[in-house]
Amino acid sequence: EAGVxxxxxxxxxxxxxxxAFWCNPISGHATLYWYQQILGQGPKLLIQFQxxxxxxxxxxxxxxxxAERLKGVDSTLxxxxxxxxxxxxxLCASSLGHMGSGETQYFGPGTRLLVL
Amino acid sequence: xxxLEQSPQFLSIQEGENLxxxxxxxxVFSSLQWYRQEPGEGPVLLVTVVTGGEVKKLxxxxxxxxxxxxxxxxxxxxxxxxxxxxxxxxxxxxxLIFGQGTxxxxxx
Numbered sequence: 693e694a695g696v697x698x699x700x701x702x703x704x705x706x707x708x709x710x711x712a713f714w715c716n717p718i719s720g721h722a723t724l725y726w727y728q729q730i731l732g733q734g735p736k737l738l739i740q741f742q743x744x745x746x747x748x749x750x751x752x753x754x755x756x757x758x759a760e761r762l763k764g765v766d767s768t769l770x771x772x773x774x775x776x777x778x779x780x781x782x783l784c785a786s787s788l789g790h791m792g793s794g795e796t797q798y799f800g801p802g803t804r805l806l807v808l
Numbered sequence: 809x810x811x812l813e814q815s816p817q818f819l820s821i822q823e824g825e826n827l828x829x830x831x832x833x834x835x836v837f838s839s840l841q842w843y844r845q846e847p848g849e850g851p852v853l854l855v856t857v858v859t860g861g862e863v864k865k866l867x868x869x870x871x872x873x874x875x876x877x878x879x880x881x882x883x884x885x886x887x888x889x890x891x892x893x894x895x896x897x898x899x900x901x902x903x904l905i906f907g908q909g910t911x912x913x914x915x916x
Contacts, residue, residue: 696850732908732909733908733909734812734896734898734906734907734908734909735851735896735904735906736906737903737904737905740903748902748903783850783851785850796853796856797853797904798853799850799851799852800850801848801849801850802848802849802850
């Protein structure tokens with residue numbers, strides 16, 4: 693079974709530029725998550741989708757971050773404009789159903805973003 | 809403030825030694841998970857503990873969930889270089905809340 697795919701794996705941009713990350717979850721997984729992992733910290737949930745609807749985006753900086761999952765499968769996370777403090781690994785994860793049940797999340801390899 | 813505090817943050821030991829990593833919180837979680845993350849990869853689930861006082865073993869790894877479901881520990885017996893990595897605990901409260909991680913280095 694294929695795992696969670698993410699691209700690109702690495703991205704270097706200058707501050708105030710825009711960037712987009714793509715995620716393809718495991719086939720059949722209804723729930724998709726985007727996390728931000730700053731160096732030396734654990735992942736922090738940015739947004740959670742159940743199919744194509746947003747379940748939780750309480751920690752998403754909505755003035756600069758946006759995400760969509762139009763057909764309930766692939767998802768895109770965008771940052772516009774980027775700031776230096778956005779330098780981090782952006783992880784995508786998916787699960788069969790809703791995390792509230794304590795089920796397993798499967799993580800992709802992440803996209804490493806460096807903002808100069 | 810960190811909802812889940814892990815300790816120690818860094819641990820460097822010799823092959824064959826034992827170690828324990830702690831994950832503490834003042835909040836109750838419906839379940840707690842432990843992940844291992846290698847450089848350049850995403851976290852991989854090791855175990856989920858659900859019941860207060862629960863103990864689970866995975867080869868040389870022993871996981872325990874506190875009676876009050878607020879804390880957990882991970883004990884590794886006879887550590888090997890292959891155990892090197894970032895160990896993350898994560899509590900479930902509708903969503904996963906991660907600790908800051910413990911960076912483990914096991915030297916041959």
